[in-house]
Amino acid sequence: MGYFYTIKDAIEEKGDDMLNVEHVSGGYDSILAVEDVSFQVEPGETLGIIGPNGSGKSTLLKMIYGGIKLDSGNISIHQKPLHSFSQKKLAKKIAVLPQHMEETFSYTVRDVVELGRYPHQQGWFSRHTMEDEKIMENAMKETNVHSFANHSLDSLSGGEKQRVFLARALTQEPEILLLDEPTNHLDISFQLSLLDTLKQWTKSKNLTVIAVLHDLNMAGLYSDRLLLLENGKQKALDKPGYVLEKEQLENVYKASLQREEHASVPRPLISLEPAYSNLSEMNLSLDQLTVNETEKLVCIESPFYWKTFSSAVIGAGFGWHRYFVNRHVEKNYHVDDVRAEFEYYLQKEKYDVADTAAMMTAAVLYDGSFVRVHGYPDIFVYVTAGISNAVDASLANQKETTLNQNGTINGWIFIDGTLTEAAYAQVMMTATEAKSKALFDKNIFDKETGTMATGTSTDSLLVAASQTGPTFEYGGTISPLGKKWQNLYMKQSAMH
Amino acid sequence: MFLRNNIYLAYLSGFAFVCICVLIGVSVGSVSIPLSTSADILWRSLWNLNMPAAVNETDVSIILNIRLPRVMLAVLVGAALAIAGAAFQGLLKNPLADPYTIGVSSGSALGAVIVLYSGLSLPLLGSFTLPVISIITGFLTLLFILGFVRMIEKTLRTETIILAGIIVSSFLGAFISLLIALTGEELRQIINWLMGSVSMRGWEYFGLMFPFFIIGVLLLLLNGKELNALVFGEETAKTLGVDTDKRRIVILAGASLLTGSAVAVSGTIGFVGLVVPHVVRLLYGPDHRLLLPLSIFAGAGFLVLTDLGARTIIAPTELPIGVITAILGAPVFGILLYHQRRHRRKG
Numbered sequence: 001m002g003y004f005y006t007i008k009d010a011i012e013e014k015g016d017d018m019l020n021v022e023h024v025s026g027g028y029d030s031i032l033a034v035e036d037v038s039f040q041v042e043p044g045e046t047l048g049i050i051g052p053n054g055s056g057k058s059t060l061l062k063m064i065y066g067g068i069k070l071d072s073g074n075i076s077i078h079q080k081p082l083h084s085f086s087q088k089k090l091a092k093k094i095a096v097l098p099q100h101m102e103e104t105f106s107y108t109v110r111d112v113v114e115l116g117r118y119p120h121q122q123g124w125f126s127r128h129t130m131e132d133e134k135i136m137e138n139a140m141k142e143t144n145v146h147s148f149a150n151h152s153l154d155s156l157s158g159g160e161k162q163r164v165f166l167a168r169a170l171t172q173e174p175e176i177l178l179l180d181e182p183t184n185h186l187d188i189s190f191q192l193s194l195l196d197t198l199k200q201w202t203k204s205k206n207l208t209v210i211a212v213l214h215d216l217n218m219a220g221l222y223s224d225r226l227l228l229l230e231n232g233k234q235k236a237l238d239k240p241g242y243v244l245e246k247e248q249l250e251n252v253y254k255a256s257l258q259r260e261e262h263a264s265v266p267r268p269l270i271s272l273e274p275a276y277s278n279l280s281e282m283n284l285s286l287d288q289l290t291v292n293e294t295e296k297l298v299c300i301e302s303p304f305y306w307k308t309f310s311s312a313v314i315g316a317g318f319g320w321h322r323y324f325v326n327r328h329v330e331k332n333y334h335v336d337d338v339r340a341e342f343e344y345y346l347q348k349e350k351y352d353v354a355d356t357a358a359m360m361t362a363a364v365l366y367d368g369s370f371v372r373v374h375g376y377p378d379i380f381v382y383v384t385a386g387i388s389n390a391v392d393a394s395l396a397n398q399k400e401t402t403l404n405q406n407g408t409i410n411g412w413i414f415i416d417g418t419l420t421e422a423a424y425a426q427v428m429m430t431a432t433e434a435k436s437k438a439l440f441d442k443n444i445f446d447k448e449t450g451t452m453a454t455g456t457s458t459d460s461l462l463v464a465a466s467q468t469g470p471t472f473e474y475g476g477t478i479s480p481l482g483k484k485w486q487n488l489y490m491k492q493s494a495m496h
Numbered sequence: 497m498f499l500r501n502n503i504y505l506a507y508l509s510g511f512a513f514v515c516i517c518v519l520i521g522v523s524v525g526s527v528s529i530p531l532s533t534s535a536d537i538l539w540r541s542l543w544n545l546n547m548p549a550a551v552n553e554t555d556v557s558i559i560l561n562i563r564l565p566r567v568m569l570a571v572l573v574g575a576a577l578a579i580a581g582a583a584f585q586g587l588l589k590n591p592l593a594d595p596y597t598i599g600v601s602s603g604s605a606l607g608a609v610i611v612l613y614s615g616l617s618l619p620l621l622g623s624f625t626l627p628v629i630s631i632i633t634g635f636l637t638l639l640f641i642l643g644f645v646r647m648i649e650k651t652l653r654t655e656t657i658i659l660a661g662i663i664v665s666s667f668l669g670a671f672i673s674l675l676i677a678l679t680g681e682e683l684r685q686i687i688n689w690l691m692g693s694v695s696m697r698g699w700e701y702f703g704l705m706f707p708f709f710i711i712g713v714l715l716l717l718l719n720g721k722e723l724n725a726l727v728f729g730e731e732t733a734k735t736l737g738v739d740t741d742k743r744r745i746v747i748l749a750g751a752s753l754l755t756g757s758a759v760a761v762s763g764t765i766g767f768v769g770l771v772v773p774h775v776v777r778l779l780y781g782p783d784h785r786l787l788l789p790l791s792i793f794a795g796a797g798f799l800v801l802t803d804l805g806a807r808t809i810i811a812p813t814e815l816p817i818g819v820i821t822a823i824l825g826a827p828v829f830g831i832l833l834y835h836q837r838r839h840r841r842k843g
Contacts, residue, residue, distance in 0.1 A: 065735050091737030098735075104589040104727055105782035115725050119737030172736070 017079065018043045018208050019064070019176060024073035026063055027232070032071070033059040035232040043175070044202050046209040048223030048240075050216060052253050056232035057212040058099070061178050064210065065094050077176070091119035095174035097165055099181050106152035109145055109164050110136070116171025139170040143197070159190035166194070170201075177201075179211040183218060191215075195222045216270045220244050221262070228252060244268045285466070286372060286380045286416050297349065298365050300324040300382065300412065308357050309424040310462035313342050315357030318424075323351050324462065325358035326384060326410055328365045359460040361408040362386055377470065378416035385409040390439060390453030392446040409435060409459045418471040419463075426474055427463045435459070506780060510793030514571065517797035521567040521804050522559045526811060529555050538564075569694045569702050570803045570817075571796040572709050573762045574772075576754035578795020581769020582776070582787050583716045583751045586723035587744065591832050592658055594769030595634075595755040599661035601766070602668040603637025604630040604759035605690065609672050611760075613679045627704050631756030637664060638752055691816030692765035694803055701761040708757035713792065715750030719743055720785035727782070765799070765818045767825020772798055774828060 019041040027033030034056040041047050049057045062068045064075060066082060075082040077093050085093070095116070116139070117132045140146040143163045153161060162182065169177055177198070183191040199222055201207040213219035219226055220240040228236040228243050230252045236243045246259045249270065256273040292299045305320040315321050325346065335341045342360065343353050351358075363386030372380045386408055411431060419427070436454040446453045523534040533551065537559050540547055547556055581594040588598075595601045607629040610616065618625045641660050648656055672690070722743045725733040730740050758765070772795040773787060780786050799817070802824070806815040 067731055067734065087734060087739045088737040091735060094735070096732075096735040098729075098732055101728060101732070104585075104591060105777065107724075107727070107782055111724065111781070111783055112728075115721075115728070115736050118721060118725060121721075168736075 017041070018045075018077065019210075020074075020076045020079070021064070022074045022076075024060070024063060024070055024075060026068060026071040026073075027056070027059055028068070033232050034063065034229075036073070037227075037229070037232075037234045038073075039227055039234075039237055041176075041208055041210060043208055044206045046199065046202055046211070046222060046224045048219040048226045049210065049212045049229065050214075050219050050226055050243075051229035051235070054231075055229040055252075057229055058180055059232075060229070061096075061180055061210070061212055064176075065096050065178055066090055088119045091172060091174075093174060094176045094178060095169035095172040097162075097169050097177065097179045097182050099184060101161065101165060103153055106154050108150055108152055109140070109156075109167075110149045112153055112164055113140055113145075113149075113167045113171050116168040119172060135173065136167075136171050139167040142170065143167040158185045159187065162186060162190070162194065166197070174207070176208045176210065179209065181212050181214050183213070183215065191218065198222070216244060216249070220267045220270070221265060240267055244270055286378045286414055289380065289414065291370065291382075293365065293368075295365060296328050298326040298368060298382075298384075299351070300414075304466075305355070306414065306464035307419075307467045308462055308464040309428065310357055311460045312357045312359045312462050313339060313460070314346065314353065318421075319357065321355055321357040321464070323356040323358075324412055324464070325349075325351065325356055326365065326368070326382075326412070327358060327360045329360045329362055331362045333360070333362070357462055357464075359408075359410045359462070361410050363408060363410075377472070380414040382412040383410065387439070387444050387453070387456060390444045390446055391455065391457050392449055392451040392453050408456055411435070411459075411461045413461075413463045415463070415465045415472075417465060417469050418467050419465040420471065420473050423472045423474055424463055424465075428461060431461055431463070503786065506786065506790060507793075510790050513797045514793050514800075517800040518567050518571065521570070521800040522563040524804055524808060525558075525563060527555075527558055529559065534559055565697065565699045565702055566694050566803070567800055569697050569705070569761060570799045572702065572705050573694060573758045573765065574768055574799025574802075575792040575796040576705075576709055576712065576758040577765060577768040578772035578791040578798070579713060579716055579788055580751040580754040580758075581795075582773035582784070582791045583719075583723065583747055584769065585773060586727050586784050586787075587747050587751075588657055589727055589729070590657055591774065591836065592770065592829060594767060595751070595758075596764060596766035596768075597658055597661050597770065597829065598638070599641050599664040599668070600634045600638045600752065600755050601759050601764040602665040602672075604634035604756040605764050606637075606668045606672055607631075607633030607756070608760045608763075609675055613675060623700075623704060627708055627757040627760040630760035631708065631753055634756035634759065635749065635752035637668070638748060640664065642748075687816075689763045690818075692763040692818030692821070693806075693814075693816050694762050694799075695807065695814060697761060705757045705761045708753045712750045712753035712757070715746055715753070716788055719747050719750075720783075720788055723747065723784040723788075724782075727784075763816075763818065765821055767821045767829065768795055768799060770832075771821075771825045771828050774832065 017040045021037060021039050024037050025032055025035050037056075037060060039047070049060060051057050059068065063070055064082075066085075066087075077085070082090070113136050114128065114132075117128055117136065120132065121128065137146070140149055143166050145160065145163050145167050148156065148160070153164065156164065162185075179198075182194060186194065195218060198207075198209050198211075202209055211219075211223070213223070223240055225238060226236070226240050226243040227234065228248070235252055236248060244259060246257065249257055249259075258271045258273060260269045260271065261267075262269045288303055290301050292301060301324075302322045305322050307318070308315065308321050309318050310316055314325075327342070327345065338360075342358060346353050346356055346358060361384050363384045365384060368382060368384035370380070370382050372378070413427065413431060415427070432455070439453050439455065444453045445451065519531055519535055519538070522538065523529045523531050533555060537547065537551060537556055539545075541556075541560055577595060584593040584595065584598060585591055595604075608626060610633075611626045611629050616625060616629070617623075618628070621628055641657070641664050644664075645656050645660050648660075722733070722738050725736045725738045726740065726743070728736075730744075733740050733743075773791050776787055776790045776794050780790055799821075802820045803817050805820050806817045809815060809820075
């Protein structure tokens with residue numbers, strides 16, 4: 001599935017606007033809940049409306065379906081003003097999936113879906129036609145409610161009910177579908193299937209979707225554009241990549257949050273930062289680290305979590321960990337599923353795997369070295385090195401790949417400070433460069449190619465930062481941080 | 497799920513139920529007449545045929561002049577209260593609503609009592625003054641109660657509506673008592689009227705009610721689909737294309753016509769509009785396109801049978817018909833309330 005933006009020229013297409021909202025203001029009882037909001041929506045577009053509670057999202061939605069009158073401004077559908085539509089004509093253009101439903105009597109699913117045909121039925125006693133029936137059947141099939149069409153609504157779960165009301169909305173054959181926090185009270189799989197279904201309809205039926213969404217991430221994932229409201233005013237209207245911007249959201253939501261990138265879809269992800277944390281009460285420094293060293297295993301333990309970035313066997317990538325394990329394995333260690341075996345091993349040793357970042361090496365653990373340097377920031381480095389299969393990475397293409405080579409340089413770097421993602425990447429780079437330089441200085445050769453070695457084929461590196469205290473934007477060679485621990489790391493690697 | 501695979505069968509059985517009830521109603525009493533005889537009499541009089549010689553003159557007179565007007569009035573009143581109850585329940589999304597519990601009946605009763613005891617007769621209306629005033633006071637009471645409830649809270653909660661109904665009913669009831677005390681009439685007869693009765697009314701009262709009945713029923717039957725949508729809330733109904741402002745007034749007007757005219761001819765008969773739609777809903781589901789017409793049949797038959805009970809249980813003394821409907825209806829009201837509260841707590 002792809003998420004493509006088409007750059008649409010709003011001015012050029014103005015004549016064909018599905019929905020045009022111009023300088024709209026209004027609210028309840030002379031309190032302006034929405035102030036001077038303007039936007040246009042194109043056929044097949046998904047517009048997400050976001051904003052904190054009381055920012056006027058639902059009010060704006062109500063204005064669009066004629067639920068409340070405008071104090072000023074204009075709303076038009078295909079250039080015809082909203083108030084020129086009769087209630088029935090409007091219901092043929094716009095369907096609404098409400099936030100919560102009142103239900104008093106036990107209507108069957110079919111009864112409820114049939115109500116969607118109301119705007120299409122003329123006359124006083126018109127019963128529904130074959131065509132009505134066909135449209136209902138299709139809607140029920142598309143929303144997967146067909147199998148319980150004759151069940152009563154109150155025998156269904158929240159997610160099933162929501163789908164029934166979606167079927168009813170679809171039966172209206174609208175051009176625009178409005179949704180007010182449609183994923184409320186739904187579990188995650190229903191949220192996703194609902195929004196996926198809508199996304200699909202925007203393509204297959206050219207349906208226009210306008211949704212008030214609470215969850216910024218859902219909004220970012222499924223909307224073509226986002227409208228951000230604050231106190232009824234339009235704060236931003238653009239692609240999610242622009243609207244979901246850290247400072248802007250922090251200002252509007254009055255909460256601290258972080259923006260990252262989604263792992264598999266080119267959309268931003270917002271994560272919230274709680275005011276409390278397990279860190280806040282503690283003295284977070286390198287002093288809290290304890291080293292537990294045996295012949296088989298070295299574990300650096302911390303009472304609090306460190307944000308790590310690593311190529312370790314367990315806990316690779318970004319993560320939060322507080323046990324850092326370097327395990328000694330025999331030179332002939334060979335298993336098919338290294339990770340599974342390692343997790344099993346850690347469990348046996350009573351480590352919580354979720355909290356652990358772990359590497360393995362054939363090097364003798366007692367040869368490992370620890371260095372702590374006080375300064376700005378405090379840094380702690382632990383390295384073990386076995387160079388029995390040192391390689392020249394620049395000639396790696398000339399090599400035959402062989403697995404299970406156990407000479408390994410493992411490095412662990414702890415930094416007392418806050419690192420940005422960029423700083424993590426730069427620390428990784430600098431550490432690697434330092435390692436290569438150390439091997440050069442020690443005249444270590446790649447036995448196969450006869451050239452200077454740059455590392456071994458199974459090296460691992462972990463960078464951990466306490467994420468409190470001063471922030472370091474850069475961890476590269478030219479920064480104080482980079483320089484400082486580069487010296488350290490070189491010293492360490494060179495010792496072996 | 498419900499017995500509605502064959503709609504025509506539902507209507508047919510409803511109609512048959514009314515006919516059977518009417519037949520029993522005209523046959524049973526201090527003088528028992530065999531069902532076949534009364535059927536024959538009714539059939540012949542319907543087509544203006546001559547009565548066979550075998551049929552007793554008095555029987556014919558008892559059935560056509562004494563029992564039939566009473567039974568037919570019960571048919572009209574029962575049908576009116578039942579369909580009005582069904583409409584109120586749909587409009588207010590409230591299974592406990594009925595003309596009696598929400599206080600409309602009291603409003604109509606006050607109007608009726610004023611007309612009856614002041615001998616008021618409006619120009620042009622003549623004897624129709626009674627139902628017209630009764631309908632108007634009922635409608636005003638209804639608007640007042642709904643306005644009052646909306647002032648308390650926007651959501652029109654079930655209990656608040658009932659509570660407002662009780663407050664207004666007590667207040668209007670006190671006025672009625674005051675009026676009665678001031679006129680100094682014999683109390684027992686008045687109380688009988690207040691508790692509801694279809695006795696001693698004659699064809700005249702049937703005629704008084706009939707036009708309002710027809711208009712009221714038509715107004716409600718035309719809004720079956722709209723009521724189905726309104727059950728999901730006014731806002732939702734709007735988004736489904738229902739012109740809610742107009743429809744609400746039409747439905748309230750129709751229900752008030754039926755309630756007001758029924759109260760004017762028979763006093764306040766409670767709980768018919770509660771029990772009957774409830775039973776119909778259990779059998780045929782909540783679809784108003786079916787619920788409203790079937791409630792007419794069921795309500796008509798139900799009140800004929802209740803009236804039969806009222807005049808035979810402690811014969812020769814007659815009970816007010818409202819006593820029987822209350823004995824049957826109040827427990828149903830309690831059960832409905834119980835289920836609704838439990839259901840809501842679960843949800």
